[in-house]
Amino acid sequence: MKKNIVLIGFMGTGKTSLGRQLARRLGYRFIDTDQAIEEVTGKTVAQIFRRDGVIRFRSEENLLARKLAGQSGLVIATGGGMVLNEENVALLGQNGILIGLRADPEVIVSRVKNKKHRPLLHRGDLRENVLKLLREREGVYDVAEYTIDTGKLSFHEALNELYKYVRQKGC
Known part of the structure; x- marks a missing residue:
């Protein structure tokens, strides 16, 4: 059974863009958890936060983590807050390698400043x-067994680093 590769980290660290390319390179299926929740609920993440609240969104994340835990051969790009729930971490780690992506705050700000679908960021000063x-x-993202600083690497350097690591792990 192929282990899943689970990308965790703060928003704007490259989980979705790197995850999509990593999945393509490995021949795995790519799942963006925020997008999967939007498909299931028929609402955008921003709409869920606005209409139903953060607790509802976090419960949707947990339901999805339960569903994904039983699958294999996936590259999963988690929402930045998915690992706030220890049960999600345990579920995703059952058949997954947790890899952290990080970047300095200035890099994150430059990456997310034009993205209006970030409900936790765009009230007040970004x-x-x-x-x-x-x-x-x-400390939340310290559950990752390996972490890459995507702010210090080009996109292709980060992708190659990820690929090299997961290949060493037998994926």
């Missing part, structure tokens, strides 16, 4: 919101 969330989530 940079302050990023710094606040990073402080609140300090």
